[in-house]
Amino acid sequence: MCSYIVEKARLYGVAKGPNSAWMTVDTANVYYDHPYEAQLDHALCVDFVCDRDGARERVAIEISRESALDLIEKINAALASGDAAHAQAAACSLAGSQAEVERLF
Amino acid sequence: MSYRGLIAETVKFKGHNGDEGEAYHARPTAPGKVGGVVVIMHMPGWDEWIIETTRKFAHHGYAVVAPHLYFREGTGNPDDLGARVRAAGGVPDDTVMGDVAGSMAYLRAQPNSNGKVGVIGFCSGGRHTYLAGCRVPGIDALVDCWGGNVIVDDPKALNAKRPVAPIDLTDKMTAPLLGLFGNDDENPNADQVNRTEAVLKKLGKNYEFHRYDNAGHAFFNHARAPAYRGEQAADGWKKVFAFFGKHLG
Numbered sequence: 001m002c003s004y005i006v007e008k009a010r011l012y013g014v015a016k017g018p019n020s021a022w023m024t025v026d027t028a029n030v031y032y033d034h035p036y037e038a039q040l041d042h043a044l045c046v047d048f049v050c051d052r053d054g055a056r057e058r059v060a061i062e063i064s065r066e067s068a069l070d071l072i073e074k075i076n077a078a079l080a081s082g083d084a085a086h087a088q089a090a091a092c093s094l095a096g097s098q099a100e101v102e103r104l105f
Numbered sequence: 106m107s108y109r110g111l112i113a114e115t116v117k118f119k120g121h122n123g124d125e126g127e128a129y130h131a132r133p134t135a136p137g138k139v140g141g142v143v144v145i146m147h148m149p150g151w152d153e154w155i156i157e158t159t160r161k162f163a164h165h166g167y168a169v170v171a172p173h174l175y176f177r178e179g180t181g182n183p184d185d186l187g188a189r190v191r192a193a194g195g196v197p198d199d200t201v202m203g204d205v206a207g208s209m210a211y212l213r214a215q216p217n218s219n220g221k222v223g224v225i226g227f228c229s230g231g232r233h234t235y236l237a238g239c240r241v242p243g244i245d246a247l248v249d250c251w252g253g254n255v256i257v258d259d260p261k262a263l264n265a266k267r268p269v270a271p272i273d274l275t276d277k278m279t280a281p282l283l284g285l286f287g288n289d290d291e292n293p294n295a296d297q298v299n300r301t302e303a304v305l306k307k308l309g310k311n312y313e314f315h316r317y318d319n320a321g322h323a324f325f326n327h328a329r330a331p332a333y334r335g336e337q338a339a340d341g342w343k344k345v346f347a348f349f350g351k352h353l354g
Contacts, residue, residue, distance in 0.1 A: 003292070004194050006194075008192075029191070029192045034147075034322070034323065034329070035149070035329075036149045036150065036152065036188075037184065039330045041331040041332050047192065049192070055192065057185070
């Protein structure tokens with residue numbers, strides 16, 4: 001495609017970057033185009049960067065379209081199941097029952 | 106025959122606005138004057154395939170410069186600089202044209218220059234090549250390898266960095282143009298290639314286009330296995346060397 005189309009997601013978090021150090025990330029640059037390294041004609045690429053620090057370093061992935069769709073599905077599934085579990089845990093905490101918490105974990 | 110010896114190294118060159126940047130420079134070691142070639146990198150950046158391609162031209166008897174078009178992003182791995190440039194919306198056309206002109210001047214200033222310089226570009230570099238043919242004086246031959254966005258169908262794709270569709274400047278093109286395209290490419294697609302050819306033909310330009318079946322974008326690029334098409338690439342390279350041989354000798 002050779003486009004310059006980049007979707008930007010605003011993030012709050014960290015990523016493990018160069019030299020195995022954790023770095024703050026505030027942006028994910030997402031594009032679907034020719035990759036640099038992956039043996040794919042087109043790849044879904046994500047560069048996790050910290051724009052506020054100048055985006056000099058990045059954590060990058062180049063994955064196939066199918067992989068990207070699977071990843072989206074798994075992220076949604078993880079969030080859904082996590083939300084449910086955390087809601088249950090919160091309810092238990094409120095009830096204050098040690099037995100209820102033990103049943104959960 | 107024995108294989109031609111060559112020297113390849115990273116050099117400094119003066120680009121747009123006199124900015125000093127890095128370029129990869131390869132040339133034959135044999136004495137004598139040779140034609141020059143500027144290799145304009147593809148959008149992923151100044152990668153190993155571009156560097157190999159630079160040496161390939163030297164192996165075929167040319168003095169070659171491949172400017173690192175993302176050098177203004179500072180030091181770092183070429184892929185990281187490419188990611189940064191992409192996130193910022195690409196490099197401005199004006200900057201690239203200045204860097205191409207600077208690369209040509211570098212080649213012509215070398216003692217082995219025969220005074221002739223061709224320009225070849227791949228992917229976005231193909232578009233830059235077409236644009237340089239319309240904007241940069243003194244080019245002796247142009248090779249556009251699957252440059253996308255020469256024709257801009259969506260006006261929203263024009264912006265401050267890329268304000269003009271290269272096709273609209275075609276009347277200013279003076280050098281002969283060789284175009285190589287894969288019929289399965291999406292950008293440029295077959296219709297856009299046909300429309301580009303129609304404009305060149307209408308304006309009486311010196312051009313030759315070759316289209317390849319079962320090939321898409323970047324079909325020369327053996328570093329990207331899904332895109333590479335050996336048979337089509339072999340024929341395409343023959344076309345490139347015949348073209349440069351005719352115009353840069």
